[in-house]
Amino acid sequence: MKDQNLEIFSKYSSWEEFEGYIHEYGFEGSIPHVFEKIRDNDLLTPSDISYITGYSEETVRRWCRSWKLKTTTGRAPYHVVGSDLKNFLYYWTRKELIQNYK
Amino acid sequence: MKSNDFMTIYAASNEWGISEGFFSVLKSLPKHEAWFTGDATQYGQDLVLKTAIPNIKALYEKTCEEFNNYTKDPNYLNIGGLVKGVTQTNSEIKNMIDSKQYDHLFVKVLRRKKLDPIFGAYIYFFKYDFLEHCENLTTGFLAKLLKKRGIVVSDATILSYKKEGLLSVKENQYGIDTMSLNEVESLVLAKKKEKYMHSKNTANENSNFSVLNSQQQKIIEEYLSFRKKGGRISHNNYRAKKHIANKEETLAKLRSALATFFFRIICARCNIDQKPKMRYAFLTQDEKEKYDSNKFHPTQISEDDAFAFMTESKTTSAVHVFQTIKPFYAWILQRLKNDALTPDKWFEYGQLELRIESFLNQFPTNYSELASGETINKVNKSFLNREEMIIVREKLLNDPGSHDPYRNATIWELCCVTGTRPYEVRKLKIEYFLLDKEGYIKLNSRGWGELHIPREASKHENSPSHPVLGTVIPAGTVKRVNEYLKRLYKKQKNEPRGKGFLFRPEDLFPEKGYKSAIMTDVMTRLKTQLDFLSYEQRRDFELKASRRSMNNLIEGFGVRLPIERLNGRIQKVAADIQMRHKISGDIGEMHYTAPISDDDFYTVLNHTINFPWNRKELIMWEKELNLHSSKDFEIQSEEKESKKISQEKKEYELNEINSKRLDEINLQLNKLRKRPKGLTIEEWFEMKESLEKEKMYIN
Numbered sequence: 084m085k086d087q088n089l090e091i092f093s094k095y096s097s098w099e100e101f102e103g104y105i106h107e108y109g110f111e112g113s114i115p116h117v118f119e120k121i122r123d124n125d126l127l128t129p130s131d132i133s134y135i136t137g138y139s140e141e142t143v144r145r146w147c148r149s150w151k152l153k154t155t156t157g158r159a160p161y162h163v164v165g166s167d168l169k170n171f172l173y174y175w176t177r178k179e180l181i182q183n184y185k
Numbered sequence: 186m187k188s189n190d191f192m193t194i195y196a197a198s199n200e201w202g203i204s205e206g207f208f209s210v211l212k213s214l215p216k217h218e219a220w221f222t223g224d225a226t227q228y229g230q231d232l233v234l235k236t237a238i239p240n241i242k243a244l245y246e247k248t249c250e251e252f253n254n255y256t257k258d259p260n261y262l263n264i265g266g267l268v269k270g271v272t273q274t275n276s277e278i279k280n281m282i283d284s285k286q287y288d289h290l291f292v293k294v295l296r297r298k299k300l301d302p303i304f305g306a307y308i309y310f311f312k313y314d315f316l317e318h319c320e321n322l323t324t325g326f327l328a329k330l331l332k333k334r335g336i337v338v339s340d341a342t343i344l345s346y347k348k349e350g351l352l353s354v355k356e357n358q359y360g361i362d363t364m365s366l367n368e369v370e371s372l373v374l375a376k377k378k379e380k381y382m383h384s385k386n387t388a389n390e391n392s393n394f395s396v397l398n399s400q401q402q403k404i405i406e407e408y409l410s411f412r413k414k415g416g417r418i419s420h421n422n423y424r425a426k427k428h429i430a431n432k433e434e435t436l437a438k439l440r441s442a443l444a445t446f447f448f449r450i451i452c453a454r455c456n457i458d459q460k461p462k463m464r465y466a467f468l469t470q471d472e473k474e475k476y477d478s479n480k481f482h483p484t485q486i487s488e489d490d491a492f493a494f495m496t497e498s499k500t501t502s503a504v505h506v507f508q509t510i511k512p513f514y515a516w517i518l519q520r521l522k523n524d525a526l527t528p529d530k531w532f533e534y535g536q537l538e539l540r541i542e543s544f545l546n547q548f549p550t551n552y553s554e555l556a557s558g559e560t561i562n563k564v565n566k567s568f569l570n571r572e573e574m575i576i577v578r579e580k581l582l583n584d585p586g587s588h589d590p591y592r593n594a595t596i597w598e599l600c601c602v603t604g605t606r607p608y609e610v611r612k613l614k615i616e617y618f619l620l621d622k623e624g625y626i627k628l629n630s631r632g633w634g635e636l637h638i639p640r641e642a643s644k645h646e647n648s649p650s651h652p653v654l655g656t657v658i659p660a661g662t663v664k665r666v667n668e669y670l671k672r673l674y675k676k677q678k679n680e681p682r683g684k685g686f687l688f689r690p691e692d693l694f695p696e697k698g699y700k701s702a703i704m705t706d707v708m709t710r711l712k713t714q715l716d717f718l719s720y721e722q723r724r725d726f727e728l729k730a731s732r733r734s735m736n737n738l739i740e741g742f743g744v745r746l747p748i749e750r751l752n753g754r755i756q757k758v759a760a761d762i763q764m765r766h767k768i769s770g771d772i773g774e775m776h777y778t779a780p781i782s783d784d785d786f787y788t789v790l791n792h793t794i795n796f797p798w799n800r801k802e803l804i805m806w807e808k809e810l811n812l813h814s815s816k817d818f819e820i821q822s823e824e825k826e827s828k829k830i831s832q833e834k835k836e837y838e839l840n841e842i843n844s845k846r847l848d849e850i851n852l853q854l855n856k857l858r859k860r861p862k863g864l865t866i867e868e869w870f871e872m873k874e875s876l877e878k879e880k881m882y883i884n
Contacts, residue, residue, distance in 0.1 A: 091720045095713055120870045122877075126859045134866050150585040157585075162859075 098173035099166070101180070115176060118169055125165035126155070132163065136172070146171075191232040201238055203245045206299035208233060210306045211241065248295045252308070255294065261310040270326045271319040272357045275303045281318070282309065290315040321355050321363035330366060331373065335676035335692060338373050346372060374693065381697060392441035393448040396465045398478040405443050408516055409436050420515040420522075430646040442509045447481065453493035454480045461497060484517065484537060491547035500549050500559060507548040514541050565721040568741070569734040571796050571803055573717055574601050578798065580714055584707065593707050595669045596688065600731035602794055603636055603656050604764045607728040611699040612642040613687045615670070619655075624674065624682030625667045626658070631787055634658035634666075638765070648765045654786060656763060659795040704728050736764055739793045746792050747810055755781060759789040843883050850880050 098118075104110075117135055121127070127135075129143040136143070146152040147161040152171050155162045173180075198205045208231070211217040220237040233241075255261050268275060281287060293307040300306060313333070316326055324340045324347075331338055346352055347362065351372060354362045394402065411418075413432060418425040429435050449463055455475045457468065468476065495503050518538055525534040552561060569577070574597075581587075581594045596610055605613065619635040621627040626634045636656040640649045650656045658666075674682055676692040685695020688703065712723050738744065740760040746752050754774075758781045761768045768775060796806055854876055860869045 091724055095720050095723045097713065097716070100716075120874070122873065124858060128860070131860055131866055 093177055096177075098170045101173065101177070112180065114180065115172075117172065121165040121169060123164070123166040123169075126162045127165065127168060128163075129161055132168065190235055192235055192238075194231040194233055197233055197238055201242050203242060204298055207245055207248075207295075207297050208241070209300055210296050211244075213300055213306050244295070245297070248297060251294045252297065255292065255310040258310075260312060261292070262313060262315075264304070264309045264311070267311050267315075269357075269359055269361060270323045270363075271316070272321040272355055272363045273319060274358050279303055287315060287318060290318075317366070321357075321365050323361055323363050327364065327366060327369050331370060334370070335678060336370065336373060342373075343369060346376075377691070377693065381691070381694060392444050393463075393465055394440055394444040396476075396478060397444060397447055401447055401478065401481070401483060404483055404517075405440060405447075408443075408513055409440060411516065412436065412439070418512050418516050418519060420519045423511070423515050425512040425515065431641075439509065442506075443513060446506060446510060447483070449494055450486075450490050451476070451478055451481045453490065459493065459497040484541075486541060486544050488543055488547055491544050495547070500555055501552060501561060503549050504552060507545070507550060511545065514545065517541075564725045564727075565719070566733055567718050567722040567726055567730050568737040569730060571738065571807070572800060574731070574734060575798055575800055575803065576717070577711070577715070580711060581707065584710065586710055587707055591669060591672070592688065593704060595666055596704060597728070597731060598662055598798065599658075599666060600728060601735055602658055602662050604732045604735045605638075605656075606644055606732060607702060607704070609638065609643060610728075611686075611688060611703050613638075614642070615683055615685060615687050617642070620683050624684075625670055626663045628660060628663060631783075632660055633787065634660070634663035643765065650765055651762045654762055654783070656765065657787070657790060659790075661795075661798060665798075732764070735794060736760055739763065739789065744793070745812075746789065747812075748788065748792075751785060751789055751792075755785050756789055759786050762786065763790065763794075847880065847883055850876050850883075854880075 105114075121135075129140045129147065132138075132143045133140045143152070144159075144161060147154045147159075147163070152163060153167040155164060194205060194208045197203065198208070208221075212221045220234045220241070221232070256263065264278075268278065271278075273281070282291070291309050291311045293309050296306055296308050301308075313329070316322060316330055322330070324343045327343055328338055328340050343352075343364070346369075347354060347364065352364045352368060354364060357363050394405070397405075412429055413436060415428050417427055445463065448465065449459065452463065452472075453459065455477055457472045457475055460467075465473075465476070494506075498506075518534075518541065521534050521537065525531045555561070578594050578597055581597055582590050584590050584593065587593055599605060600607070600610060615624070617637055617639065618626045619629060619637075629635055634657065636650065636658060638648075638650045638656060640646050643649050673692060677695060678693065680693070680695050686698040688699070689695065689697060690699055691697060708727055712726050715723050715726060718726065740757050744756070746756060754770075758768055762781070792810055792812070797803055854873065857869065857873055857876070860866065864872070
């Protein structure tokens with residue numbers, strides 16, 4: 084696992100796999116506090132997510148509407164499961180995260 | 186003086202919370218007239234019976250509820266919305282309602298606020314099918330109805346046709362333009378056909394062919410017409426294949442490949458930098474000014490051109506280029522050799538031959554001729570077991586981004602079971618299947634579907650189905666493909682059934698297939714979700730994995746069939762027939778043995794690929810036949826161990842007090858899944874953290 088090609092790992096891994104990696108080998112860099120505080124089975128509303136990410140509520144709703152962010156029912160009022168939100172946020176941050184464990 | 190039995194409507198509406206107009210609505214109905222007549226008319230005021238008011242209240246609440254339900258229901262259309270979208274006036278629509286022809290297309294609810302001068306005491310909700318009986322419609326309704334008929338058009342395109350003056354327009358009572366549905370439908374179909382015919386002619390416009398000068402274009406066209414006729418190219422010891430496969434596609438590819446080859450050499454001679462994928466359109470303005478196609482003639486070629494060409498390209502692409510230009514130059518030399526009749530011309534020819542040979546010798550001929558630092562990217566093949574095949578199908582079905590998920594799932598399942606190559610899937614026609622009269626796939630006497638792929642639809646026109654047995658399809662898959670066909674026939678309207686391509690870019694045109702590979706975007710979207718594969722396998726996952734997995738299921742190293750006699754040679758031959766390979770073996774086995782019997786062929790496939798496409802039923806099916814892939818054993822043993830350990834832990838560690846407290850914490854945590862309204866996000870996080878710390882401590 085540790086010798087794995089980092090480029091491929093960064094492109095094709097999900098947050099859960101990355102979490103598993105941290106659990107096994109440890110991690111020296113800093114992880115955004117959101118990943119620690121949100122539990123996998125939490126239910127978050129667009130206003131919560133906008134507070135966490137800093138984007139406006141309407142932007143978050145647009146993510147939900149265009150299926151970028153997975154929601155529980157697929158229609159308003161939107162609720163996002165914690166694990167899905169983490170996976171979504173991981174798409175943005177993973178390059179920086181993975182650079183740290185080179 | 187008022188009688189004690191009555192009260193005024195104003196007072197009743199205030200006291201009971203009923204709108205005032207509702208009373209007048211009820212008053213107009215002969216059914217409820219008795220509540221408002223009799224002594225009530227004596228006083229010159231609107232009065233109502235006191236005893237009737239509870240009934241009126243119940244009726245009012247019921248109508249309110251019905252009204253709300255129908256307004257929320259997307260299948261129904263309010264009368265206000267309908268009237269703005271059609272040509273008919275209110276009274277004409279009222280006549281349509283009264284004629285009782287369309288009773289099944291609308292529902293009526295009592296009005297709550299006031300009587301309508303035309304529609305009276307009722308408000309109407311229409312189904313969308315009602316619109317088909319109206320004369321003309323607005324663009325929004327037209328697009329919606331056409332979508333129901335299987336034609337996808339936006340409002341904007343219909344508007345643009347209207348602006349061009351292609352449609353006859355009528356104004357309705359609100360001053361909105363309306364158009365006839367049938368007229369728009371025929372126009373849209375005609376426009377789509379026109380667009381398709383146009384797109385066929387301009388498919389190769391992007392190639393570099395148009396930037397070459399007339400001499401270069403002429404020589405390429407002459408070469409292509411020679412190959413098209415099936416002319417033989419032979420020069421010295423080299424002999425090219427006489428007939429090329431899939432002429433229409435490969436000739437176009439050859440033209441663009443030769444054109445880019447010429448183009449890149451011209452660029453090198455004009456001092457333009459070489460890039461991996463070169464096109465004239467991608468050059469900068471300075472480079473375009475430098476470009477001069479007259480600097481190169483196909484026969485005047487030297488070693489330097491080869492070096493300039495290969496600086497930026499990898500060995501694999503250089504080999505690929507070599508394979509296309511080798512027969513081209515062999516053809517040029519062959520032609521010039523016939524013309525060299527005088528000694529001078531013969532000498533010239535000899536010089537040319539030397540130059541061309543030294544040029545061609547610079548190219549690598551094999552992938553093994555690698556430079557020291559270079560590596561070849563190889564595909565990491567993935568072989569799925571039955572359960573993983575089912576998982577992939579489920580994921581394709583639930584893919585929110587795809588246009589037609591059921592079609593994608595059908596393609597995947599068909600490829601898993603028949604071993605069709607991705608290249609061949611887009612060439613599959615419905616008439617290749619064994620069909621019944623209505624155009625659906627039929628089962629043969631053994632209860633299997635049959636597919637007979639002819640030579641022209643197969644790889645290199647050289648891999649047809651077995652002449653007798655064909656390529657067989659399990660009954661379950663036949664059922665699901667038939668369901669796909671049912672949808673397709675509904676969408677394609679009046680086109681003949683049982684003909685045309687099975688998978689089409691546009692359902693309305695059965696004779697138009699895909700021009701390039703299909704399912705590529707769907708597969709790239711799927712890659713990240715396949716957690717049962719390694720990362721390299723995920724990167725290289727493709728549709729062809731289905732074909733590889735099928736062969737692995739039939740004749741893989743771990744496969745052991747329950748009937749001992751079938752293992753070995755019979756199993757291998759059955760796999761070769763289903764894969765449409767040549768039957769392998771030595772000369773005796775290939776030419777001097779009787780063919781495999783039908784019974785054996787079908788039983789081998791019955792034990793390997795005729796499985797239920799449902800995970801629960803699959804486990805039962807595999808247990809019955811004692812079939813297990815190696816992956817299954819690993820998973821089972823792992824699961825057993827983990828279960829044992831967890832059971833021991835639970836028994837040993839949890840005492841009664843702790844378990845009670847744990848239950849409480851879990852309940853509270855479960856309540857805190859959603860943020861309570863009074864708390865801010867930070868407070869919410871803190872509460873959860875403290876509870877989880879306690880939980881950790883107890884554990």
